Amino acid sequence: MSAVTAPPIITGWGIVSALGTGAAEFTEAVLRGADGAVDASGMFNEPLPRNTACVLPDFDIRERLGRKGTSTYDRLTGLTVHACGLALEDAGLPARAPDTEEVGLVLGTNLGSARSTWEFDRKTYLQDRPYLVNPALFPNAAFNAAAGQTAIRYGLRGINTTLAAGPPAALAALRYARNALRGGHATAMIAGAAEEYSPQNAWLARHWHGDRQARLLGEAATLFALEPAPVGAARRGRAELLAVELVTGEADSEAVSATVEDCVRRALDLAQVAPEDVDLVVTCGGPANCSRTRAEEQALGRLLPQTDCRRHRVADTAGDCLAAAAGVQLATVLAWFCSPQLRPRRAVALVTSLGWDGAAGAAVFRRCPDDRSDHRL
Amino acid sequence: MTAVITGCELLTCFGNRQQTFAALLAGRCGAAPLRHLDGTRLGVTHGYQIADGNEELPLRPSRWLARCVTDVVRAARLDVSGRRISALVGTGLREIRGLERWGPGDLPPDPAGLHFAEAVRSALPGVAEVVTLANACAASGHALALACDLLAIGEADAVLVAGCDGLAASMLALMGRTAAAPAERVSPFDRDRKGVLLGEGAVALVLEPEEAVVAEGRTALGRVLGVGLSCDAHHMTAPDPVGITRAVRDAHRRAGITPGDVELVIAHGTGTALNDPNEATVLREVFTPHASPGPLVTAIKGAIGHTSGSAVLHSVAVALDIFRTGRVPPITGLHRPIDELRGLRPVVGGTVTAAMRRAQVHGFGFGGVNSVGVLEATS
Known part of the structure; x- marks a missing residue:
């Protein structure tokens, strides 16, 4: 495999989630089997469909990120900026110009901050004096606000893109980042996805999933530093991105099952990995009675007949993080790559994801041969 | 590898591509008082809207997009059989109007319609992937760049690259808060310019590798x-x-x-x-x-x-x-x-x-x- 087509390498990552903040804390929590569910009832004045969620009730933007430049951040931006700082630090990438001229950022999202958008609109219409709405808060209602603010914070002057997708958003971002590196738009890409918890998201998800009690929601920001193989190899590689694929199809569960199967097959083919060589599969998971969860499980059952493959469903402990779901799944892969319980050396992991619109995503990762990760337990 | 454009259709306040170019040549301005939304409250009174009869019809941008994609697929004779075709959609405001209108007791917007995949698939069944770039006003430029990259690295045999947007109250509200006085039209580079106004519209182009197009004896509209x-x-x-x-x-x-x-x-x-x-x-x-x-x-x-x-x-x-x-x-x-x-x-x-x-x-x-x-x- 030539240097040009050699798979890019994840050289660092940052996560802010109910299971932990930063790679080390999250890894420890995943391998311990920690549960991220907490009481979220005190977070907002508005009623919630369910009081328990996998969230960070004490996340305080100013406390984490200081006062400078953060006064107009909404929760989504705060989580994203924090995760990006952690990813840059973990990868040993610079966080200020001029060295960041070629560092790009691609962020997957669902609705940006649904709360910011919705509140801005309500205040405009419902307040007696609409001019009281602070215009400085407006950019939060733009879908690319978090990515723009993150670029400003760290001086990331390379390509800057926000992708709109559902749960596979982080895989869409990884794919975009890989192509941006190939297209010479950046020397390093920070790629991932973020989702904030809010009453708006909680009620939307309840409508969308149609289940009232069974699904735990979560929030997270997950960002991964992706670098071309020669550069990545010189750093501490965490995982090679062997393949990342997206396929679109019809949204009914029968079609979704076929779409995700097709997508995984394509990803494994491109990764040149046989199904029996997969050591770990990380899915979002969800209630067993959910037809979409069943559709994904059936596809995986057809594809991976072996029984010794380790399975991890993130929604059980990190919650269903909506647009950040696949990002939490990838973070979970990287956590498992630090565990001696997986096949030593070149373990292979598969991440699969279903969108709400019939899209499916699949990505194949291989532990870097010389993993000197200091998070290894 | 050079990408060429083999099809291009659009929709603006003036209508389709032909009608729009004719209006541009004639120097016409499509601005008019807002057809919906409370302009005095928002601080924006005018816009460049598509007159399709019902401004609060759900998923208007998706409908315009599907129409442009249908037209361009026909015009470019885009054949999906045996070819991998990616679709890239650039958008600033997406279907945000549906979220804005979601009130107590209402059903929220359907998540299947949020990211334009259904709209593209309805007009181009067999499309391999639909990627939606929410990059504000530069979105379709970023989509165009990605389209060239996908063709260059052989990830796609052809790329449908598109864009769409309608008016949204939250965006208008911002413009109303930041402009000194409401503009009634956009006056680019003019000393007396008063600010920007939104236009509604959609667009869809087909990009293919030049070699393939030339080999098949087809003509292209331009080269990227x-x-x-x-x-x-x-x-x-x-x-x-x-x-x-x-x-x-x-x-x-x-x-x-x-x-x-x-x-x-x-x-x-x-x-x-x-x-x-x-x-x-x-x-x-x-x-x-x-x-x-x-x-x-x-x-x-x-x-x-x-x-x-x-x-x-x-x-x-x-x-x-x-x-x-x-x-x-x-x-x-x-x-x-x-x-x-x-x-x-x-x-x-x-x-x-x-x-x-x-x-x-x-x-x-x-x-x-x-x-x-x-x-x-x-x-």
Whole structure:
């Protein structure tokens, strides 16, 4: 495999989630089997469909990120900026110009901050004096606000893109980042996805999933530093991105099952990995009675007949993080790559994801041969 | 590998591609009082809207997108059988109007319709993937760049690259808060400009590798020589000449051209206090030392408004029509050029007839995202 087509390498990552903040804390929590569910009832004045969620009730933007430049951040931006700082630090990438001229950022999202958008609109219409709405808060209602603010914070002057997708958003971002590196738009890409918890998201998800009690929601920001193989190899590689694929199809569960199967097959083919060589599969998971969860499980059952493959469903402990779901799944892969319980050396992991619109995503990762990760337990 | 455009259809306040170009040549302005939304409350009274009868019909941008995709698939005779076709959709406001209208007791927007995959699939069954880029007003420029990359690395045999946007109250509210006085039309690069107004619309192009198109004896509408991208990392809303200049240089490098090779610029030209002098200054610095007399400069937002996610591809479509006809439409709304335009050649007052072979298209957005494309005529 030539240097040009050699798979890019994840050289660092940052996560802010109910299971932990930063790679080390999250890894420890995943391998311990920690549960991220907490009481979220005190977070907002508005009623919630369910009081328990996998969230960070004490996340305080100013406390984490200081006062400078953060006064107009909404929760989504705060989580994203924090995760990006952690990813840059973990990868040993610079966080200020001029060295960041070629560092790009691609962020997957669902609705940006649904709360910011919705509140801005309500205040405009419902307040007696609409001019009281602070215009400085407006950019939060733009879908690319978090990515723009993150670029400003760290001086990331390379390509800057926000992708709109559902749960596979982080895989869409990884794919975009890989192509941006190939297209010479950046020397390093920070790629991932973020989702904030809010009453708006909680009620939307309840409508969308149609289940009232069974699904735990979560929030997270997950960002991964992706670098071309020669550069990545010189750093501490965490995982090679062997393949990342997206396929679109019809949204009914029968079609979704076929779409995700097709997508995984394509990803494994491109990764040149046989199904029996997969050591770990990380899915979002969800209630067993959910037809979409069943559709994904059936596809995986057809594809991976072996029984010794380790399975991890993130929604059980990190919650269903909506647009950040696949990002939490990838973070979970990287956590498992630090565990001696997986096949030593070149373990292979598969991440699969279903969108709400019939899209499916699949990505194949291989532990870097010389993993000197200091998070290894 | 060079990407060529084999199909292009659009929708604006004036109608389809043919109707829109005719309106541009005639110098018409499509601005009108808002057809829906409470303008006095929002502080914005005018817009460039599509008159399709029911402004609160759900998923209007999706419907326009599907219509453009249907038309372009037919016009380009795009065949999905045995070919991998990716679809990239650029959008600023997406289907945000549905979220805004979600009130107590209402059903929220259907998640299956949020990201335009259904709209694209309805018009192009068999499409392999649909990627939605929510990159504000530069979205379709970023989509165009990704389309070229996907073709270059063989990830797709053809790429449908598109854009769409409708009006949204939250966006209008911002414009109402930041403008000194409500504008009734967009006046790009004019001393008396009052700010930007939104335009509704959609656009869809088909990109294919030039070799394949030539081998099959088909004709192309134009060539995409390169798309340069950058991020200011400076300010969320105020443009930064440094970031814009980097995108221009990146585009020229990718296109393998020098500034002297550019014959026409279709500027971003939003008619805001900050964009226009900044953009004109960048153009002067890039072009006047090299090219005498420098490229013609036109802009389309005075005619069709700021169509946000479609804006860059709307300008690309106009460039293709300029290549085809040799007629460059004037900057609608420009009467008294700002000082920063001095030394440049804005098209003012009427259409200029001149054969154009190479055009540069600008699109800058919220969050400091910049895209600059370089196009070339194929015949």
